[in-house]
Amino acid sequence: MPIINRFSDLLPEITAWRHDFHRHPETLYDVHRTAARVAELLGSFGVDEVVTGIGQTGVVGIIHGRTKGSGRVIGLRADMDALPITETTGKPYASTVPGKMHACGHDGHSAMLLGAARYLSETRAFDGTVAVIFQPAEEGGAGGKAMLDDGLMERFGIERIFGLHNLPDLPLGTFAVRPGAFMASADLIEIVVDGVGGHAAWPHTTVDPILVGSTIVNAVQSVVSRSVDPLKAAVVSITQFHAGDTDNVIPQQARLAGTVRTLDPQVRDHVEARLKELVPATAAAYGATATLRYERNYPVVINDTDETAFAAEVAAAIAGPERVGTEAAPMMGAEDFSFMLEARPGAFLFVGNGPGAALHNPGYDFNDEVIPYGCSYWVKLVETALPAQAAA
Numbered sequence: 001m002p003i004i005n006r007f008s009d010l011l012p013e014i015t016a017w018r019h020d021f022h023r024h025p026e027t028l029y030d031v032h033r034t035a036a037r038v039a040e041l042l043g044s045f046g047v048d049e050v051v052t053g054i055g056q057t058g059v060v061g062i063i064h065g066r067t068k069g070s071g072r073v074i075g076l077r078a079d080m081d082a083l084p085i086t087e088t089t090g091k092p093y094a095s096t097v098p099g100k101m102h103a104c105g106h107d108g109h110s111a112m113l114l115g116a117a118r119y120l121s122e123t124r125a126f127d128g129t130v131a132v133i134f135q136p137a138e139e140g141g142a143g144g145k146a147m148l149d150d151g152l153m154e155r156f157g158i159e160r161i162f163g164l165h166n167l168p169d170l171p172l173g174t175f176a177v178r179p180g181a182f183m184a185s186a187d188l189i190e191i192v193v194d195g196v197g198g199h200a201a202w203p204h205t206t207v208d209p210i211l212v213g214s215t216i217v218n219a220v221q222s223v224v225s226r227s228v229d230p231l232k233a234a235v236v237s238i239t240q241f242h243a244g245d246t247d248n249v250i251p252q253q254a255r256l257a258g259t260v261r262t263l264d265p266q267v268r269d270h271v272e273a274r275l276k277e278l279v280p281a282t283a284a285a286y287g288a289t290a291t292l293r294y295e296r297n298y299p300v301v302i303n304d305t306d307e308t309a310f311a312a313e314v315a316a317a318i319a320g321p322e323r324v325g326t327e328a329a330p331m332m333g334a335e336d337f338s339f340m341l342e343a344r345p346g347a348f349l350f351v352g353n354g355p356g357a358a359l360h361n362p363g364y365d366f367n368d369e370v371i372p373y374g375c376s377y378w379v380k381l382v383e384t385a386l387p388a389q390a391a392a
């Protein structure tokens with residue numbers, strides 16, 4: 001079964017919702033307009049329940065099938081937030097908000113899930129319940145975690161969870177996924193090196209935090225090259241180094257910051273532990289002190305093996321088996337759908353956006369031709385996961 005025909009009819013309407021979101025981008029948790037529009041549309045479709053304010057500005061719509069005998073509940077998740085980027089697409093529906101734009105296609109993700117919600121509300125050809133989830137603050141604000149902390153899974157009895165993201169340069173009409181680790185964890189590190197400042201001509205009377213910091217920059221690279229299995233991925237990048245104000249003074253302090261990415265929770269634990277040993281010990285060897293703050297942000301996106309196989313089969317039914325990559329290469333980018341996948345088994349897939357600017361680029365735009373694929377995927381997923389029962 002290819003694209004569901006009904007989505008050809010609904011395409012202009014769904015596209016109009018997408019363009020409206022695109023014109024009015026909102027960032028992080030400040031997605032009040034978008035969330036209100038999502039809730040209004042869900043209500044207009046006649047879904048059974050619309051709940052707002054989960055994870056601050058998240059919205060959940062509940063749709064019951066024609067029968068509920070199985071008692072099964074699945075969750076479908078989209079994200080609503082935009083990015084602090086100035087748009088350069090020149091599109092007629094370009095951002096009207098200076099310095100903000102939908103540069104990751106979350107406008108399209110929300111519109112596609114709304115389209116699916118409309119269809120499912122009309123047809124209800126399934127047994128059980130679907131929760132359509134619209135989350136805020138995917139871009140660095142852990143909005144998915146905020147919804148979980150508000151009891152998302154328990155409150156609606158969600159047993160399985162699925163996410164879908166567009167990907168530029170993946171051909172239109174194709175899907176990509178892999179079981180296991182798919183996207184990286186992303187953690188923040190901050191290092192403060194305290195030395196003894198003094199005259200640059202008398203270095204022997206100082207403890208130079210710039211030299212110590214430089215040694216630390218080199219030393220932390222040994223964690224990836226010597227402490228992590230070469231067949232496993234890890235990145236430690238020091239991206240900030242601040243010290244000193246003039247040419248004849250050795251400063252008192254240096255501040256460094258950076259990011260750690262891994263594709264394996266054990267590697268993540270190991271890198272964190274090694275950095276915590278190495279940073280103070282390196283400083284101590286030079287008579288300085290250094291503190292490391294390691295802040296865990298997004299965990300690894302880990303796709304459940306069975307749910308991934310299931311989602312790939314559904315995608316194959318929509319796009320054709322030859323157009324679904326099931327061994328896509330893992331990516332070092334991060335996604336906060338990882339929190340939901342820690343809470344429930346599920347799968348995160350990419351759908352091809354076709355050629356064009358990369359995600360987070362000011363020239364990026366979601367491709368409206370993706371809409372029928374995304375909507376059909378969601379509907380087929382529900383109707384396959386929760387097959388309709390014959391009338392009693």
Ligand code: NI
Binds near residue numbers: 104105106138165
């Ligand atoms: Ni995104």
